[in-house]
Amino acid sequence: MDRKRVTGPELSVQPLFKNSTVPTKDLLNEKNRRRDDRTVDDLRPIFMKTGLVTQANGSTYIEMGNTKVVCAVYGPRQLKKVGFSPHGTLNCEFKFATFSCAKRRGHMRDAQEREFSHTLIQALTPAVRLELIPKSAVDIYINVLENDGTNACLAAAIIASSVALADAGIEMLDQVTACSAVFSKDSILMDGTNVEEKQQDGSLVLSYMPSLNQVTHILQSGRLETDNISKAMEQCIDGCSKIYSVMSSALLESLN
Incomplete structure (x- = not known):
């Protein structure tokens, strides 16, 4: 027997590869239903749990369909080598796991991940009361475990970060929810x-504070008509209101 040779298992399963060559006409069937039997306005089922990362001050795990994101918050911690600042700072690190996408990602952060990190800071800063933590910093780490839509991952990261900040005891004006929309021909597909x-012609990711009725950030791509953008923003705000109830329930469960 050759001890240097690693023999494979007797029974094996053929790997499944995602089909990326789906024609546009298959996105909606005759009944105006999508491939996962959702209507154009429906969001994917959401599962959210706090406190899974025990070493962090606050953490959240979220699933939106096949999109899976985990977030950990550390701080506030005092900045020692920086001059006095009347306001605290938010630091964010967004990372796709190497196995999260159909094409393997690198270990080092690329330009898209750095852009998403900056977007998260812009979306969350209006809600966090940084004036209460002078000369301090709050670190947010987001890791995408499974990617089923890049814009959906960004929206899930904003939701998870907001809940993790609240779980860490960081005082906020309101929770920040987020929702994404995809423009395909004459249809606006939510989430x-x-x-x-x-197959998209454009996309929109909107961050929103429901209690204050304020939009904190909008990220739009593609050449779109103004009417379509306004309609998508209204639908995203409605979607954010639905997600807000899930966030509140997850925080209440962590208190019990």
Whole structure:
């Protein structure tokens, strides 16, 4: 027997590869239903749990369909080598796991991940009361475990970060929710999947504070009509209001 040779298992399963060549006409069927039997306005089922990262001050795990994101918050911690500042700072690190996408990601952060990190800071800063933590910093770490739509991952990261900040005891004016939309021909598909994003003409990610009725950030791509953008913003705000109840329930469960 050759001890240097690693023999494979007797029974094996053929790996499944995602089909990225789906024609546009298959995004909606005759009944105006999407591939996962949702209507154009439906969001994917959401599961959210806090406190899974025990070493962090606050943490959240969220699933939106096949999109899976975990967030950990550390701080506030005092900045020693920086001059006095009347306001605290938010630091964010957004990272796709190497196995999260159909094409393997690198270990080092790329330009897209750095852009998403900056977007998260812009979306969350209006809600966090940084004036109460002078000369301090709060670190947010987001790791995407499974990517089923890049815009959906960004929206899930904003939601998870907001809940993790509240779980860490960071005082906020309001929770920040987020919702994404995909433009495909004449349709606006809410919470688009990876297959739908490959056929998109444009996209929109909106961050919103429901209690204060204020939009904190908008990220839009593609050449779109103004009427379509306004309609998508209204639908995203409605979606954020639905997600807000899930966030509140997750925080109440952590208190019990």
